[in-house]
Amino acid sequence: MARCKPKSGISPATATKCGWKRSPPPCKGCWMCSPGSDQTARRLFLALWPEDTERRQLVELATGVAGRRRTPDANLHLTLVFLGATDPARLIAYEAALADLSPPTLELTLDRYGYWPQPRILWLGSSRTPPELYELVAELHSRLRGCGFTPERRAFQAHITLARQHPGPAPTQPLVTPLHWQVRHVTLVESLRQDTGSAYRIMRRWPPG
Incomplete structure (x- = not known):
């Protein structure tokens, strides 16, 4: 069966130039655009994704304070930019805009x-967010705006969600051993909705590796 073509005539090559303002209308009935295929919109975000060592430390910091609605260990991350529902053409444009992204190596103390x-x-954060992290978020916004992306109006606040529906308040005791996180990558992540909650899938990292 031949692959469908969007009626708008927008090609992936055109999309990579970020010159279009809206997504092409979805195809109806084509197997390429059926649920679960690469043609359906994906719920995406850009994040700092902990390596195994940092993740183990995050789990230790969450244990005993997060309660019953704790974030699953595998889901702990720090969101930089929430992209939302993203169709295939827009994803191509985003990836092209970020292709040469070279984020600075920085240390984030949680x-x-x-x-x-x-x-x-309930969240874990920093008493002093490094300026380089704000600059990184600003650079991501700048690159993505050319692809029709509109950033959230609220100011960026670096945090890792430890629990939802938490009764509060936050623990008042200082952290005995803060987490010193050496950040080297920006990660593109897909959020998958499952019966048991959200699961995350890493799609790409900048720089690769």
Whole structure:
């Protein structure tokens, strides 16, 4: 069966130039565009993804404070930019815009707990976020704007969600052993909705490796 073509006529080559303002309409009935295929929109975000050593430390910091609605160990991450539902053409454009991304190596010290009453989130953050991290987020926004992306209005606050629907408040005791995280990569992640909750799949990293 021949692969379908969007009626808008927008080709992947055109999409990579980030010159279009809206996504092509989805095909109806084609097996290429059926649920679960590469043609369906994906829920994506850019994040700092912990390596095994940092993840083990994060799990230790969450144990005993996060409660019953704790974030699964494998899901712990720090979101940089939430991309939302992303169709194939826009994904191609995003990847082209980020192709030569070279994020700086920086150290992020996670040394305090925090709590947002609405929506009742317990999180782990830093008492002093390095300026390089804010600059990285600004660079990501700048690259993606050319592809039609609109950043969230709220200011970026570096945090790792430890638990949802937490009764609060945040623990007041200082962390005995803060986590010193050497950040080297930006990761593109897909969020998959499952009966047991969300699962995450790494799609790409910049720089590769």
